[in-house]
Amino acid sequence: MSEVVSKKPSRIQRRNRRVILDAALNIFAQHGFRGATLDQIATEAGLSKPNILYYFQGKEDIHVSLLSQLMETWLDPLVELDPYGDPQTEILDYVQRKLDMARDLPRESRLFAGEILQGAPYMGPHLESDLKPLFDEKCAVISGWIDQGKIAALDPQHLIFSIWATTQHYADFEAQVSVLLEKEAANRQRASNHLRALFSALLRPQSPPPSS
Amino acid sequence: MSEVVSKKPSRIQRRNRRVILDAALNIFAQHGFRGATLDQIATEAGLSKPNILYYFQGKEDIHVSLLSQLMETWLDPLVELDPYGDPQTEILDYVQRKLDMARDLPRESRLFAGEILQGAPYMGPHLESDLKPLFDEKCAVISGWIDQGKIAALDPQHLIFSIWATTQHYADFEAQVSVLLEKEAANRQRASNHLRALFSALLRPQSPPPSS
DNA sequence: CGAAAATTTTACCATTTGGTAAATACACGA
DNA sequence: TCGTGTATTTACCAAATGGTAAAATTTTCG
Numbered sequence: 001m002s003e004v005v006s007k008k009p010s011r012i013q014r015r016n017r018r019v020i021l022d023a024a025l026n027i028f029a030q031h032g033f034r035g036a037t038l039d040q041i042a043t044e045a046g047l048s049k050p051n052i053l054y055y056f057q058g059k060e061d062i063h064v065s066l067l068s069q070l071m072e073t074w075l076d077p078l079v080e081l082d083p084y085g086d087p088q089t090e091i092l093d094y095v096q097r098k099l100d101m102a103r104d105l106p107r108e109s110r111l112f113a114g115e116i117l118q119g120a121p122y123m124g125p126h127l128e129s130d131l132k133p134l135f136d137e138k139c140a141v142i143s144g145w146i147d148q149g150k151i152a153a154l155d156p157q158h159l160i161f162s163i164w165a166t167t168q169h170y171a172d173f174e175a176q177v178s179v180l181l182e183k184e185a186a187n188r189q190r191a192s193n194h195l196r197a198l199f200s201a202l203l204r205p206q207s208p209p210p211s212s
Numbered sequence: 213m214s215e216v217v218s219k220k221p222s223r224i225q226r227r228n229r230r231v232i233l234d235a236a237l238n239i240f241a242q243h244g245f246r247g248a249t250l251d252q253i254a255t256e257a258g259l260s261k262p263n264i265l266y267y268f269q270g271k272e273d274i275h276v277s278l279l280s281q282l283m284e285t286w287l288d289p290l291v292e293l294d295p296y297g298d299p300q301t302e303i304l305d306y307v308q309r310k311l312d313m314a315r316d317l318p319r320e321s322r323l324f325a326g327e328i329l330q331g332a333p334y335m336g337p338h339l340e341s342d343l344k345p346l347f348d349e350k351c352a353v354i355s356g357w358i359d360q361g362k363i364a365a366l367d368p369q370h371l372i373f374s375i376w377a378t379t380q381h382y383a384d385f386e387a388q389v390s391v392l393l394e395k396e397a398a399n400r401q402r403a404s405n406h407l408r409a410l411f412s413a414l415l416r417p418q419s420p421p422p423s424s
Numbered sequence: 425c426g427a428a429a430a431t432t433t434t435a436c437c438a439t440t441t442g443g444t445a446a447a448t449a450c451a452c453g454a
Numbered sequence: 455t456c457g458t459g460t461a462t463t464t465a466c467c468a469a470a471t472g473g474t475a476a477a478a479t480t481t482t483c484g
Binding site: 012050053 | 440442443444
């Protein structure tokens with residue numbers, strides 16, 4: 001018997017699978033699925049191409065493994081949004097967690113972004129089954145806060161979109177951001193301050209009714 | 213002499229170049245540069261592959277043509293931001309223009325996003341030469357408004373990032389948005405209202421100083 | 425019309441790329 | 455240390471892909 005899949009994975013198996021996934025994350029995040037080659041991944045991982053195919057069924061298998069592994073991590077900050085916490089704190093902390101994540105895991109952010117950008121060909125089902133229920137749940141939480149008058153009457157769905165957009169922007173559009181911003185140590189803090197100001201301004205209860 | 217490049221382009225030339233670029237926009241926006249094939253573009257354009265290569269030097273040439281043509285369009289809404297207009301109106305109108313653009317030109321938005329996501333390998337120089345000067349200029353305009361106390365003391369650079377991020381999100385992450393939002397006619401208006409509320413809340417002069 | 429120029433098609437080619445078969449080297453428990 | 459299953463390499467292959475040469479067709483214009 002060979003077949004890597006079944007039984008308990010050996011020490012070498014775990015190490016090499018980890019090495020391959022890490023290398024693939026680098027390559028896929030930079031070039032996208034179709035732009036990445038197995039040879040690139042192999043080189044990055046320090047293994048031969050056939051050796052990589054000993055651990056994974058193929059290029060697609062690696063990609064899918066990466067994506068489903070990523071889903072958990074990606075949802076985590078939203079999972080932590082506590083219905084029983086202070087609304088302002090909860091939302092602003094969520095923003096901060098997402099921003100930290102974009103900063104600490106830019107490769108993952110770009111992998112995700114690339115997948116969505118191309119129409120989520122591999123992650124579509126995951127979005128439906130994992131992301132949507134969580135999204136709906138947390139939108140309901142925010143709606144509850146609004147009904148209780150604890151935050152302004154905003155649009156929960158679009159609020160979350162704006163949080164995702166603004167935070168992930170720093171990872172996904174890093175090539176643009178780095179051209180436009182002088183390299184300063186303070187940039188991270190400025191981004192954090194800005195987003196805090198942006199969303200706390202929106203949350204303040206005395207928001208006016210939308211015109212137009 | 214053949215060589216498409218020089219002299220005045222014929223009727224057929226203009227038509228076919230337009231057809232090819234439009235087809236290529238569809239394909240590149242969906243699959244990215246490396247994910248797109250000349251055969252796909254040819255089929256989409258209703259032309260043969262060699263015929264496409266009669267009008268463009270190669271795949272890269274098509275891509276570059278598309279990107280540089282796009283740059284103008286993309287910068288346009290920011291160009292229109294008027295230093296002598298009312299700050300609130302100017303910024304909120306800019307948000308609206310960007311949102312409209314994401315909605316009306318999703319392919320262009322995704323092409324741009326894909327290029328940046330992969331490190332701007334083709335557009336890097338354009339970012340420096342075209343985008344950065346404009347960005348700096350408009351940041352200065354916003355700074356001026358802040359100094360005059362016309363808007364809150366916000367961070368001009370990151371404000372613009374947030375505007376880009378939130379508006380383009382609807383085009384670039386459409387695959388995700390469409391999973392999470394029920395298909396309603398009102399979605400566009402809700403997004404518009406949300407962003408208006410978001411940024412007008414930030415602009416209001418009585419914003420508090422950032423803590424932390 | 426008729427010839428020259430522009431356009432399009434047909435038939436290729438070289439390289440890249442995902443993937444496989446089989447032989448070889450290695451690890452590890454008995 | 456030996457033997458067995460695990461891990462890795464070597465040597466390939468078929469399909470896809472970007473691109474070209476040259477013949478054939480169509481358009482343009484005097």
